[in-house]
Amino acid sequence: MNADELRALQGPLKQRYRTEPGSALVTARAEAVLDPQRLTATLSGHQARAAGLHPATGGNGQEACSADLLLESLAACAGVTVLAVATSMRAGLSGGRVIAEGTWDARGTLGVDKSVPVGIRSIVVTFDLEGSFDVRGDASAADAVCIGLQLIQHATSLGGVESTIERRAGIPGQEHLPATLLRLSVGIEAVEDLWGDLDRALNALRGSQR
Numbered sequence: 001m002n003a004d005e006l007r008a009l010q011g012p013l014k015q016r017y018r019t020e021p022g023s024a025l026v027t028a029r030a031e032a033v034l035d036p037q038r039l040t041a042t043l044s045g046h047q048a049r050a051a052g053l054h055p056a057t058g059g060n061g062q063e064a065c066s067a068d069l070l071l072e073s074l075a076a077c078a079g080v081t082v083l084a085v086a087t088s089m090r091a092g093l094s095g096g097r098v099i100a101e102g103t104w105d106a107r108g109t110l111g112v113d114k115s116v117p118v119g120i121r122s123i124v125v126t127f128d129l130e131g132s133f134d135v136r137g138d139a140s141a142a143d144a145v146c147i148g149l150q151l152i153q154h155a156t157s158l159g160g161v162e163s164t165i166e167r168r169a170g171i172p173g174q175e176h177l178p179a180t181l182l183r184l185s186v187g188i189e190a191v192e193d194l195w196g197d198l199d200r201a202l203n204a205l206r207g208s209q210r
Contacts, residue, residue, distance in 0.1 A: 024112070031043070142167045
């Protein structure tokens with residue numbers, strides 16, 4: 001590609017960003033899937049590949065842009081770190097994901113507006129962690145904990161940002177699992193609020209068992 005060809009690609013984009021500044025905002029995203037057994041965080045694009053321009057700056061979308069590579073490195077590093085710490089603490093982590101998202105403005109990258117900064121302006125890292133624990137008692141005791149929670153939703157995790165809990169043995173086809181085993185998927189809520197919600201539900205169960 002020569003200079004004229006690059007200008008031909010980027011010219012219409014620059015014009016659009018001048019008239020529609022909001023269209024220049026781009027959110028990049030990287031996700032790492034956690035494997036507690038191997039202590040690895042697997043990226044969806046872990047194969048060797050070339051880096052290139054983002055479509056918002058004239059690229060064809062087949063190469064990874066620098067924002068993709070940065071966020072993938074962050075997601076992988078955070079994923080391996082949380083796995084190592086959870087293993088060391090015997091936290092019972094059974095899986096999960098680390099999602100890194102960052103927003104950048106193509107107007108700054110292309111020099112359309114000198115007041116717009118170049119590069120990623122903000123990064124949000126989300127930890128969607130999965131673990132499990134046993135409740136003393138029987139299946140009804142485990143169900144009581146799920147029902148007694150107010151912040152944590154009694155549902156199967158579908159990969160959202162909210163925290164969920166479920167008694168796996170109560171799901172058709174999962175009856176072979178321990179009846180009191182609860183699976184917890186942690187979302188983006190404040191840690192203190194999640195601990196408080198679990199504490200209230202477990203204390204209520206203890207009170208009913210006396």
